[in-house]
Amino acid sequence: MGVSCGSSLRDSCSRAADRCSRLFPCFSDPARRSAFSLKLALVLLHILFVGVLFLFDRDLIEKTKHEQWYTATYVLLFVATLVQYFATAGTSPGYVIDVQKAIDERDAAARRTLLASDIQKAIDDRDAAARKPLLPSKQPASNKNGDVAITVDGRNNHRGNATASSKNGDVAITVDGRNNHRGNVTAWTKLVMSLFPQRSSTTSLICPYCNILQPPRAKHCHDCNKCVLQFDHHCVWLGTCIGQGNHCRFWWYICGETALTLWTCILYIGYLKSNILKAWWADIILILLLAALSICLIFLMLLLLFHSFLIMTNQTTYELVRRRRIAYLRNLYIFCCARSSSMYRMERLPTAQELEEKSRPYTCYDVLSCRCC
DSSP, X not given: OHHHHHHHHHHHHHHHHHHHXXXXXXXXXXXXXXXXXXXXXXXXXXXXHHHHHHHHOHHHHHHHHHOHHHHHHHHHHHHXXXXXXXXXXXXXXXXXXXXXXXXXXXXXXXXXXXXXXXXXXXXXXXXXXXXXXXXXXXXXXXXXXXXEEEEEOSTTTTTOOEEEEEETTEEEXXXXXXXXXXXXXXXXXXXXXXXXXXXXXXXXXXXXXXXSBOOTTOEEETTTTEEETTOOEXXXXXXXXXXXXXXXXXXXXXXXXXXXXXXXXXXXXXXXXXXXXXXXXXXXXXXXXXXXXXXXXXXXXXXXXXXXXXXXXXXXXXXXXXXXXXXXGOHHHHHHHOOTTTSXXXXXXXXXXXXXXXXXXXXXXXXXXXXXX
8 A cells, every 4th residue: 555655656746757857848957957056046035034034023124114224225235146157047157159150150251251252253354354355364264155253363373263153143252372281270269279389289289088179278167068268166156157157247246245234244244233132032043043144144255255356366166266276377386396306397398478568667566467487
């Protein structure tokens, strides 16, 4: 009897889960369900801390009636913090694959536009040559069996030969010289390789998980399973990575959350001062909530100071923590902690741009930002 009841309960739960998955297909992914649960828990915590305060503190309610701006400002900060939270969670951190597609598509569109202009130019040259057959031209045209081949030599000497052919009204053009120096190299590959020193190997720059070329300061996030530009960390409460696309929003969210928590702590302390020992059970509840808020406030203030330091020094959490393992951040570590065997190494000559940058006079900001190091 118990086995049949247990099996029927499991069947009911499975049917309910299937019905929920059909209504909300996004929740079929366990990661999305977990992120949604964390977001819901965070919102409920905000409502709990603020709701209990307005439920117990009668003086605050009376103050709201006489000084509406005070409560309106507090409620506005509360709503703005939640809005900033969801805005940060919904903003893309800057996935490398999305940026790569955008740059390659933009380059392809530009090349199609250039190709179309070359085709039109070739057709105009063909028509001009047909109207003036006796005049010598640097753009000879030939017509065989209805097919027209046009070679534009003079205009494309710096790029090569541009050949256009027409069959049955369709015109095709091939620009050989312009493509020879590119080959199969995409615009994204050229852009990324220009950010690294010359003669860098592309093999060491390819992400083994995404199989795409990573620019500097990018890292693969195993939680999102994507490479992120200027990867900072993966925030569990937000359910997304913090990177180049949403780091600014994340900092503003921390500012709002810190201000809201500090203001709420002040309201809790004010209530306990004026209403202590009036209702012991209410005092115990508020003291426990105040202790939890104090811990959250300390954490938020430290987090705000830490990310403010990262912003002022142009770093990310990943770069600061894993400095010894990041190739482009090893200079200070090698200089201060180098072994005797690592002192004897050959270094490349700096480029002209690097020499010009180092010859620039120092300012007070350069000294504070440790440019001399």
